[in-house]
Amino acid sequence: MLRNRIYYGLKPFVPQALRTAIRRKLAMRLRKQIGDVWPIMPGSERPPENWPGWPGGKKFAFVLTHDVESKVGLSRCRALMQLEQDLGFRSSFNFVPEGSYRVPSELRKELTASGFEVGIHDLKHDGHLFASYRGFKRCAARINNYLREWGASGFRSGFMLRNLDWLHDLDVDYDASTFDTDPFEPQPQGRHTIFPFWVSGPNGSSLNGQHSVSESSSRGYVELPYTLPQDFTLFVLLQEKTPEIWLRKLDWIAQHGGMALVDVHPDYLCFDETITRPREYPATHYKSFLEYVSRRYDGVFWNTTPRKVAQFCAWVQKAATASEA
Numbered sequence: 001m002l003r004n005r006i007y008y009g010l011k012p013f014v015p016q017a018l019r020t021a022i023r024r025k026l027a028m029r030l031r032k033q034i035g036d037v038w039p040i041m042p043g044s045e046r047p048p049e050n051w052p053g054w055p056g057g058k059k060f061a062f063v064l065t066h067d068v069e070s071k072v073g074l075s076r077c078r079a080l081m082q083l084e085q086d087l088g089f090r091s092s093f094n095f096v097p098e099g100s101y102r103v104p105s106e107l108r109k110e111l112t113a114s115g116f117e118v119g120i121h122d123l124k125h126d127g128h129l130f131a132s133y134r135g136f137k138r139c140a141a142r143i144n145n146y147l148r149e150w151g152a153s154g155f156r157s158g159f160m161l162r163n164l165d166w167l168h169d170l171d172v173d174y175d176a177s178t179f180d181t182d183p184f185e186p187q188p189q190g191r192h193t194i195f196p197f198w199v200s201g202p203n204g205s206s207l208n209g210q211h212s213v214s215e216s217s218s219r220g221y222v223e224l225p226y227t228l229p230q231d232f233t234l235f236v237l238l239q240e241k242t243p244e245i246w247l248r249k250l251d252w253i254a255q256h257g258g259m260a261l262v263d264v265h266p267d268y269l270c271f272d273e274t275i276t277r278p279r280e281y282p283a284t285h286y287k288s289f290l291e292y293v294s295r296r297y298d299g300v301f302w303n304t305t306p307r308k309v310a311q312f313c314a315w316v317q318k319a320a321t322a323s324e325a
Contacts, residue, residue, distance in 0.1 A: 016279075017278060020236065020237075020278070020279060023237055024236075024237050024238075024239070027184050027233070027237040027238060028237075028238070030183060030184065031238065034183045037181050037183065038181050038182070038183055038184075038229075039181070039228075039229055039245055039248070039249045040181070040249060040252055041180055041181035041190060041192050043192060044180045044181065044190075044192045044193050044194050045194060045252075045253075045256035045258060046193070047195055047256075047257065047258075048193070048195050048197060050316070050320045051195065051316075052316060053257065054257070054302050054312075055302060055312060056302065058300060058301055058302035059254055059257060059297070059300040059301060060253055060254045060256075060257050060258055060259065060260060060297075060300075060301050060302070061258075061259040061260065061261075061301070061302045061303075061304070061309060062260050062293060062297075062301040062302065062303045063091075063092075063224070063259060063260065063261040063262075063303075063304065063305070063306055063309060064084065064089060064090070064091035064092070064261075064262060064264065064303070065091060065092045065094065065119075065156070065176060065226070065261065065262065065263050065264070065306060066080065066091060066092065066093045066094065066263070066264055066265065066266055067094045067121050067156060067263055067265050068093060068094065068095050068096065068101075068103075068121065068265070068266055068267065069096065069099070069121075069125060069265060069267050070099075070100055070101065070267050071100060071101045072266075072267050073265060073266040073267035074095075074101045074103070074107075074266075076266035076267070076269060076271065077093060077107060077111075077266055078107075078110075079266075079269075079271050079283075080264075080266045080269060080283075081093075081110075081111060081114065081116060083283065083286070083287060083290075084290070085114065087287075087290045087291065087294060088294065088303075089290055089294075089303055090114075090115045090116055090117075090303065090304070090305060091116055091117070091305070092116065092117035092118070092119050092154065092305050092306050092307070093111055093116060093117070093118055093119070094118075094119040094120060094121035094154070094156050094176075095108075095118065095119075095120070095121055095150075096121045096122055096123070096124065096125045096158075097120060097123055097142070097143070097146040098123050098124045098142070099122075099124055099125045108150060112151070115305075116305070117152075117154070117305035117306060117307050118150055118151070118152050119152050119153075119154035119155065119156065119176075119306070120143055120146055120147055120150070120152050120154070120155045120156075120172075121155075121156050121157075121158065122156070122157050122158035123139045123142060123143055124158075125158040125159075126158070127158060127159055127161065129157055129158065129161065130157070130161050130162070130163050130166065133166060136163075136166050136169070137169060140166075140169040140170055143155070143170055144170060144171045147170070147171055147172065148171070153172055153173040153174065153307050153310070154172055154173065154174045154175070154176060154224075154306050154307060154310070155167070155170055155172045155174075155175050155176070155177070156175065156176040156177050156263075157175075157177040159185070159186055159187075160177050160178070160179065160182070160185050160186070160187060161177070161186065161187050162175075162177040162178060162187065164178075164199050164223065165202075167199070167221065168199075168201055168202060168219075168220070168221070170221075172221055173221060173222060173307065173310045173311065173314065174196075174221055174222040174223065174224050174306055174307070174309075174310035175199070175221055175222075175223055175224070176223075176224045176225075176226065176261070176263075176306060178190070178191045178223055178225040178226075179191065179225050179226045179227070180192060180193055180194050180225050180226075180227045182226075182229065182230070182233070184233050184237065190225075191223070191225050193225065194225075194227045194253050194256065194258030194259060194260075195258055195259055196222050196223060196224050196225075196259060196309060196310070196313045197222070197223050197225075197313075198220055198221075198222060198223070198313065198314075198317045199220050199221055199222070199223050200219070200220040201219030201220045202219075220317075221310075222309070222310040222313045222314055222317075224259070224261060224306050224309060224310065225259075225261065226261045226262060226263050227249070227253060227258065227259060227260055227261050227262075228246055228249050228250065228253075228260055228261065228262040229245060229246070229249070229262075230262075230263045230264075230265075231262075231263070231264045231265055231268060231269075231281065231285075231286070232265060232268055232279075234246070235268065235281035235285060236268060236279050236280075236281065242285065243285045243286070243288060243289040243292075246262070246289050247289065247292055250292075250293065254297060254300075254301070259309070260301075261306075264286055267279075268280050268281055269281070269283045269286060270282055270283055271283045
């Protein structure tokens with residue numbers, strides 16, 4: 001958590017461009033030390049206990065999520081939605097309820113009417129959601145209001161900060177604030193699995209080590225870790241020029257029947273031919289990634305929204321609990 005405190009201590013005083021430059025330098029240095037755990041964490045391919053496989057006999061799940069962090073990102077949502085629609089994919093768009101922009105209800109309705117999902121991304125996206133439990137409780141009440149108003153069932157915190165125990169105060173079916181392995185994040189501890197897992201409620205047994213989808217508690221939520229590196233990490237911090245790391249990790253996840261879940265920010269996608277902002281990368285990187293998945297794995301992957309993955313995993317948990325009774 002030291003990196004977390006340093007980073008957020010700098011935020012009010014250091015311009016964004018300089019903060020990004022600092023993070024990039026640290027990331028480049030860190031990359032030389034973590035080749036044995038990133039982008040693939042050995043052992044994370046082990047399926048959970050009682051894992052039945054994906055619906056319809058699909059080989060792996062392919063889940064697309066988007067965190068919209070700014071007005072720029074908001075303005076690019078329709079272009080991103082159209083790109084995915086044209087290629088036959090659906091995804092989830094997570095919006096900040098009380099951030100630097102307001103989400104038009106028309107956009108949320110357009111997304112859901114087209115088969116996409118709308119989720120909640122933090123409350124203010126200021127890095128302070130988990131500063132204290134008392135403060136979190138106050139924020140949770142407001143987040144729950146937005147969940148009801150938007151008809152949303154999923155949550156992801158800003159900057160992937162998290163306390164999975166506190167998230168039981170949210171009225172959600174799933175959370176997506178964790179990852180299998182991502183040493184570049186301010187809170188870098190990964191969950192070391194490429195599968196969804198069940199987080200039992202306060203009355204259920206705790207989850208340690210290898211997770212099970214069949215916890216005995218009937219209260220809880222599904223955790224959906226992202227298992228492909230974030231676009232910001234690849235293309236802004238590490239300045240990769242191709243999606244090759246995505247493709248290599250995706251092939252490995254497909255081989256082991258896991259869940260390939262990625263977080264792509266419209267804020268950093270450039271749909272124009274010329275990049276004019278320092279924190280952008282060509283949208284063609286993302287497009288070629290989707291085309292690769294469609295071409296290589298046609299008919300064998302389950303592309304669905306996070307809500308539906310959570311519903312499936314909750315059903316698995318319920319069925320396993322019933323069989324144990």
